[in-house]
Amino acid sequence: MDTLCPLFVGNWKMHKDAAGTASFFESFRQLIGSPARCDVVICPTFLGLETAVSATRGTGIRIGAQNLHWAKEGAYTGEISGAMIRASGCSHVIVGHSERRKYFSETNESVSKKTVAALDAGLAPIVCIGEFERKNAGEVIAEQFSGSMGMLTPGQFAKIVIAYEPVWAIGTGETATPETAAAAHRLIRGQAKGRFGEEAANNVRILYGGSVKPDNAKNLMAEPDIDGLLVGGASLDPVSFGEIVNLSTCEASRTSSVSYAKSSMIERG
Ligand code: PGA
Helix, strand or coil: CEECCCEEEEECCCCCCHHHHHHHHHHHHHHHCCCCCCEEEEECCHHHHHHHHHHCCCCCCEEEECCCECCCCCCCCCCCEHHHHHHCCCCEEEECCHHHHHHCCCCHHHHHHHHHHHHHCCCEEEEEECCCCCCCHHHHHHHHHHHHHCCCCHHHHCCCEEEECCHHHCCCCCCCCHHHHHHHHHHHHHHHHHHHCHHHHHHCEEEEECCCCHHHHHHHHCCCCCCEEEECHHHCCHHHHHHHHHHCCHHHCCEECCCHHHHHCCCCC
């Protein structure tokens, strides 16, 4: 049995220009050193990607984008394709974040097309699901799981990361308790098991996101079904994100029948 290595993702949303990106990494690189047995991905804006890729060359830190278009290229003014993101040196891309679903009319259908496009471009999609209000979590999870990733082949499913983000907990300071989050993660794993089988369900990393801070990260990571964290506000500050990464060591990780660390961390483009 190998260890399923925790994954910490920083989602900067529409914050930091190229200069802010460079200065973040100057501090962050020193604060986290070379974290053993944990993976770190930072997702700046599109304009910060190349700066972030250069600033992290030679480190274990990986860079991801926050969105992509499903077409490879074409007449889609204002859009960016997976191949372009990959060519800029990224390994990951967030897909279907609730802010995309809420403000930019993303649906399960567009999320599923983007997930496949990301995989085709050689990126690991971090596919977000989660209920908008503090109710019906089970129903929403089942519907979003099947609509956003249920159509993947088992081989494709093995390459994705899932992020559970209850929308009522995003940017509100109201974190789901570790128990509530873990219960939702078990529901998601149950969906994965039903669709892709037990081994696939055990090997997919499910991250929790929503008002994660240094003071709640450790308790969240103590839950065996929480495999990592998707952090918004607290990832903007190198000190607080560094604390989250450093707090949550591999004590928190669970065992898996395959080496996820080996199979999942895509090299830079
Ligand atoms: P938050 O955002 O940590 O600021 O709540 C999380 C997210 O939206 O990814």
